[in-house]
Amino acid sequence: MVSEAVVQALKQYVPEENICLQEPMAGHTTFRIGGPADCLVELESEEQLIRVQNYLNKVELPYFILGNGSNLLVSDEGYRGVVLRIGSGMNRISVNGCELTAEAGATMAQVARVAMEHGLTGLEFASGIPGTVGGGVVMNAGAYDGEMSQVVKQVRVVSRTGESMELDNETMEFGYRKSSIREHCFIVTKVVFQLQTGEREQIKAKMEELVARRREKQPLEYPSAGSTFKRPCGHFAGKLIMDAGLRGYQCGGAKVSEKHCGFVVNAGGATAKDVRRLIQDVQEIIQDKFNVNLETEVLFLGWE
Ligand SMILES: Cc1cc2nc3c(=O)[nH]c(=O)nc-3n(C[C@H](O)[C@H](O)[C@H](O)COP(=O)(O)OP(=O)(O)OC[C@H]3O[C@@H](n4cnc5c(N)ncnc54)[C@H](O)[C@@H]3O)c2cc1C
Structure with a gap:
């Protein structure tokens, strides 16, 4: 309280x-x-x-x-x-030459659009990721061969004790859906992207193509948190789940998407418990059937 x-x-x-x-x-x-x-x-x-x-x-x-x-x-x-x-109240974006600077609350879609408008290439992959720039850096968000680690030049962070500092790309220790930010509990306030000049119409066409691919493959008509599981080494989570016969598997209102088995969706009125139970069931079944440990990409808040 x-x-x-x-x-x-x-x-x-x-x-x-x-x-x-x-x-x-x-x-x-x-x-x-x-x-x-x-x-x-x-x-x-x-x-x-x-x-x-x-x-x-x-x-x-x-x-x-x-x-x-x-x-x-x-x-x-x-x-x-x-x-x-850290959202729409902190979402200012500016461009200087090939550098685009965004406050952490700007969305990935906003920075991709501004980059395109300035004829800057590199952020096309970000246009369909529904997170903020801050969350994107923390998670090293990526798609279709692009990820934050390729375009982030500098990150301004605040430590848990209130000191601000600038970190360069190497210091971020970017890995698959991770960076050093979470380990240090830093808070991202601003990100500088290093982009390249490109052809505006080509950049726009690429962004539209990637968004269309998402619409075709992903269950965007349902609420979700994107891919529920990380890609296990040598496998695809969605394929394992499908091969295990779990397409459409349901716990209460939570469901393994029929369109893309790597997504757990809120098919209507799902509780957090429904989703958690479904995730655990899927993890256990995949472990039993294929001896593969599915780690969640989704993060949990407010659980014991
Ligand atoms: C339909 C859909 C499609 C998706 N597709 C993709 C995809 O293609 N690729 C991909 O990588 N992800 C994808 N995601 C997942 C998600 O969009 C990304 O992980 C995104 O980077 C999360 O950003 P966020 O702002 O929503 O972070 P949140 O969910 O709000 O937070 C995630 C973590 O980041 C931390 N955090 C957030 N902002 C800050 C900050 N400013 N400073 C410090 N820590 C912070 C939070 O504390 C939390 O630990 C998808 C999700 C959905 C729903």
């Missing part, structure tokens, strides 16, 4: 309308699932972030950094603490 004293203190750092109490997380995740966070604060600048963070550290309240919630399964009980959202 967040006390009235905490709310009063937060009002010194962010506008009152940016503070929401008992905020249903279902409204902030692409799964459209998740119980209430005690408090959600929409941030508008790095300065606000540092001031709020310093205060929460001082009063020892837990907090979680949220982007677009497109890789998260929040429990039905929600989150006991403060969710700090």
